[in-house]
Amino acid sequence: MMKSCRTDDNCFLRIVLFCRHSILRRMKWIVIGANGMLGRDLVEEMKASHYEVVPLDLPEIDITQPPEELEQHLPEADGLVNCAAYTKVDDAETERNAAFAVNAEGVYHLALVALNREIPMVHVSTDYVFDGHGRRPYGEQDPVNPLNVYGASKLAGEKALRSTGCPYLIVRTQSLFGKHGPNFVKAIARKARESERPLKVVNDQFSAPTYTRHLANGIVRLMQAKAEGIVHVAAADSCSWFEFARQIVAEIQPGHVVIPIASEDMKRPAARPKNSLLNMERYQRLTGHMMPSWRSGLEAYFHEEDYFT
Numbered sequence: 150m151m152k153s154c155r156t157d158d159n160c161f162l163r164i165v166l167f168c169r170h171s172i173l174r175r176m177k178w179i180v181i182g183a184n185g186m187l188g189r190d191l192v193e194e195m196k197a198s199h200y201e202v203v204p205l206d207l208p209e210i211d212i213t214q215p216p217e218e219l220e221q222h223l224p225e226a227d228g229l230v231n232c233a234a235y236t237k238v239d240d241a242e243t244e245r246n247a248a249f250a251v252n253a254e255g256v257y258h259l260a261l262v263a264l265n266r267e268i269p270m271v272h273v274s275t276d277y278v279f280d281g282h283g284r285r286p287y288g289e290q291d292p293v294n295p296l297n298v299y300g301a302s303k304l305a306g307e308k309a310l311r312s313t314g315c316p317y318l319i320v321r322t323q324s325l326f327g328k329h330g331p332n333f334v335k336a337i338a339r340k341a342r343e344s345e346r347p348l349k350v351v352n353d354q355f356s357a358p359t360y361t362r363h364l365a366n367g368i369v370r371l372m373q374a375k376a377e378g379i380v381h382v383a384a385a386d387s388c389s390w391f392e393f394a395r396q397i398v399a400e401i402q403p404g405h406v407v408i409p410i411a412s413e414d415m416k417r418p419a420a421r422p423k424n425s426l427l428n429m430e431r432y433q434r435l436t437g438h439m440m441p442s443w444r445s446g447l448e449a450y451f452h453e454e455d456y457f458t
């Protein structure tokens with residue numbers, strides 16, 4: 150009688166320990182592109198949310214390597230996030246192969262690893278998959294039609310990822326600014342500080358400039374909600390680039406003149422969508438959260454230490 154009771158006790162103890170271990174075991178995720186502007190903030194946000202994170206980037210991992218080689222370099226994990234990308238929008242017009250190698254083939258390679266390991270892959274994409282001719286914010290299922298090579302390469306990456314059949318979450322976002330990379334806020338602030346010449350900024354392209362720390366928080370919320378498929382995540386509210394520049398200058402160099410111009414007056418190698426705002430109803434339904442506005446993103450950014458480094 151005593152013996153079986155002790156056996157039951159041991160069994161119960163083992164179950165308790167197993168449950169405790171399962172509950173306490175932190176999820177281990179690989180983040181690729183971890184040294185980039187978004188990647189750095191996402192790693193921090195995931196750690197703060199009690200994920201164990203393996204941050205990887207060039208040169209230690211190159212997603213253009215064949216999947217068999219990636220398999221050898223990637224540690225065991227519960228999932229992987231891809232923030233790695235070829236992001237030079239204008240250069241992509243003349244470096245098509247380089248853009249597609251990273252943004253399409255590289256994504257496909259990672260997805261094959263995720264499929265083989267039966268782990269989910271979170272991937273970051275862009276509003277540039279749309280042409281921006283629409284009058285209302287784009288939903289996840291709206292027709293795509295990229296205007297430039299970068300957008301086409303990112304769209305090819307989305308398609309390649311989905312074609313593998315691995316469990317995936319594609320987060321489409323737009324107009325990122327953050328401490329850890331070159332961005333519009335730094336460029337405008339630098340110009341306003343270095344010269345007294347008025348700044349000319351386009352007033353007929355609309356976006357929702359998104360602070361990378363806010364986006365990182367949104368991505369983690371989606372991961373916690375085990376969201377799948379495509380989800381649009383960007384700052385709430387929108388503005389023209391001119392309006393955004395005026396707000397930056399008001400903070401950094403009040404009084405500096407900013408002049409609105411038309412896109413036609415500022416020729417750039419890659420065409421940009423004029424109105425590629427993203428509809429975020431799906432994000433709000435999945436997370437119960439509203440993304441902060443671009444104004445609060447900018448305010449939070451200016452409160453970061455050494456935000457120009």
Ligand SMILES: NC(=O)c1ccc[n+]([C@@H]2O[C@H](COP(=O)([O-])OP(=O)(O)OC[C@H]3O[C@@H](n4cnc5c(N)ncnc54)[C@H](OP(=O)(O)O)[C@@H]3O)[C@@H](O)[C@H]2O)c1
Binds near residue numbers: 185210326
């Ligand atoms: N920035 C935006 O406004 C914006 C808007 C919408 C969507 N997105 C998307 O958001 C994601 C993050 O963008 P971001 O601005 O944070 O990009 P980023 O700062 O350029 O970071 C990308 C990172 O990927 C790395 N990388 C490039 N090629 C690689 C390869 N073959 N293998 C492994 N790593 C590689 C880069 O390393 P190197 O620096 O050494 O090349 C860099 O550390 C990207 O998917 C981008 O397409 C960005």
